[in-house]
Amino acid sequence: MFHTVICDVLGIRYPILQGAMQGGGGVELVAAVCNAGGLGVLPTYGAPDHKLRASIGAVRALTERPFGVNIMPMGRGITEQCAATCIELGVPIVTTGRADPGPDVVRRLKAAGIKVVSVIPTVEHARRMEAEGVDALVASGTEAGGHVGSVATLPLVPQVVDAVKIPVLAAGGIGDARGFLAAFALGAVGVQMGTRFMATVESDLDDAGRARLLAMHETDTIVTRVLTGATVRCVRTPEIVAYEEALAAHAPEDELAELKRRVRGARSGDSQAGTRTSAAGQIGGMIHDVPTVGELIQGLLSDASRLAQTFPGLAQR
Ligand SMILES: Cc1cc2nc3c(=O)[nH]c(=O)nc-3n(C[C@H](O)[C@H](O)[C@H](O)COP(=O)(O)O)c2cc1C
Structure with missing residues (x-):
């Protein structure tokens, strides 16, 4: 159940991506998400190249499943270096956030056999990334933690779905089975979650950070x-x-x-x-526990299966 085209494109069991989180999710979280059947994604925002190499090695030591590395375009030099390292080390999946890394970078990643998934905040950005040849899009609404645009997830996802032919996932404000199923109703083939994954045993938040998250409205x-x-x-x-x-x-x-x-x-x-000071999304107000990643994903899927019985069409996806 819930096996969609994105599972085949990325080689994952469940259509659940853990969005890269600078300061919110490290190597253990990434590997735990991969081992639980989703896609864990390493952040790279501003990290020196040697640290990225070490993190990729550490993820590989903890999981044999596909994982992602996030490129956050913040300047041509850093973006190209990060892409070159992903190519050299045979990273299977790259996600891009905040801005367009540029057609040359996308072309090089694709030529190396890397799947590219772009996080986008508008229909225009979605069309541009599709034209550059990325494999899938994450339409991320303004509810999300981290860099955001101004359009909310509910209106953004269906408009992006209608505008492109490649698979679209939904992000921004998704933290449980209800949001997960809503994404499918909007035409998405999966979800990316960030803030919810910060409140897990494997995230690299300290106790104070977790307590702040649990107390959020x-x-x-x-x-x-x-x-x-x-x-x-x-x-x-x-x-x-x-x-x-x-x-x-x-x-x-x-x-x-x-x-x-x-x-x-x-x-x-x-x-x-x-x-x-930490990025976090509006979903923070509905986080009340700190499960392991495995418990979180299995709990979400079983709740979604039960809830989907009331929407038979969704259960078939
Ligand atoms: C603490 C934190 C750090 C983030 N850092 C990045 C990042 O480095 N690169 C990126 O593309 N997205 C980043 N994001 C966005 C997430 O990958 C994800 O798309 C977003 O959290 C989804 O919305 P949600 O928080 O409502 O689940 C970050 C989000 C958070 C909460």
Whole structure:
């Protein structure tokens, strides 16, 4: 049940991707998702090449299943280096996030036999990535943790599905069987989840990070450019709120720069400020436990099977 075309394209058992999570999911999480039948994806955002090589080796030591590496285009040099390393090490799947890595990079990855899955926030971006030859898309709504666009998952997914011919997965605000089934109803052939996977035994969040996640409400996130320059949905902290308020009030540059430093915990004298800052999605408000990845995936699938009985058409997919 729930075997779809994306399982065949990526060589996975269940149509569940763990979205790459800088600061939220390391090698153990990635391998655990792969071993549980989904696709685990390593983050690379800003990581030096030797660290990426070590992480790929560590994932391979923990799983024999296909895994992914995320390329987050943040500059031509880093993007090309990351792609070259994936090609050299025979990484089976690359996902791209935040922006288009460029047709040359996609062509090189494809020529090396790597499957490429692009996370996209709009129909236009979806069409561009399809034209560049990627194998599948993840339509990610603004509910998601991490870099986001402005369109919500519910309107985005069907519009992307209607606009392209390649398989589309849904992301943003999916954390249990209800969201999983909703993705299929929207025309997706699977899901990518991020925030939900952070609250697992295998994620690399510390105890304080897990406690923060368990205490979250659906209103506890904020979209800000203060972290990377692009719009990121993260946990709403007093430091980020202060920055956003000053920005809205057209505060002078030096005041904004100081508030930005405080967001990152630097020079603020508050060592908690930096560690409190974490990307997270609106789904955080419905996370109440910390299962193992295996328990999470099996629980989601069995709940979905039961729920699907009320939607016989979905159960056949
Ligand atoms: C802590 C965190 C870090 C993330 N880092 C990345 C990243 O490095 N690259 C990327 O493409 N997406 C990143 N994302 C987005 C996730 O891969 C995924 O698409 C998103 O979390 C899905 O939405 P959800 O959080 O509602 O499940 C991140 C998300 C979170 C929560």
